Amino acid sequence: MIIGICTCEIFIYNANSLKSKRSVVKSIVEKSKNRFNVSIAEVGENDKWQKSVIGFATVSKDKKIVDETMENVIQFFNSYSEIEIMNIEKEIL
Template identity: 30%
Template structure:
């Protein structure tokens, strides 16, 4: 079994309050969950107005499939016009790594 994760550090557009931030981050998280077979959450920078960390994770039987899903997710996030993707970090782990 393979476990993969990806975390995005994003800069939000014209956002000046936490309420406005939620109106950008929540739809992004929801859309990722609908489009891809992953679990998604805002994972950091909750106190900052213009920054967010969004993480996604998935489990698969082989690493190649997992890498393909993570690549698709990264392309999707990078293509969103309302945010700027500052960085993406990812990891893959096998249950046999232990």
């Protein structure tokens, strides 16, 4: 069993309150969960308006599938014009 773990630190451009930030983060999390079947949540920077850390994990029997899934989720994050990925940390176990 291969486990892929990734955290992405993101900057949210037009977030002027925690409510607007959470709206963007919730959209990203829910769409990623449904599209890629990953376990995903906001895992850091919960009280900052324009920053968030989103973590996700995927499991497979094949390392190639884990790599592809993680890259697809990151590319999906990049498709959002409201955010910019500032840092990515990936680990495969």
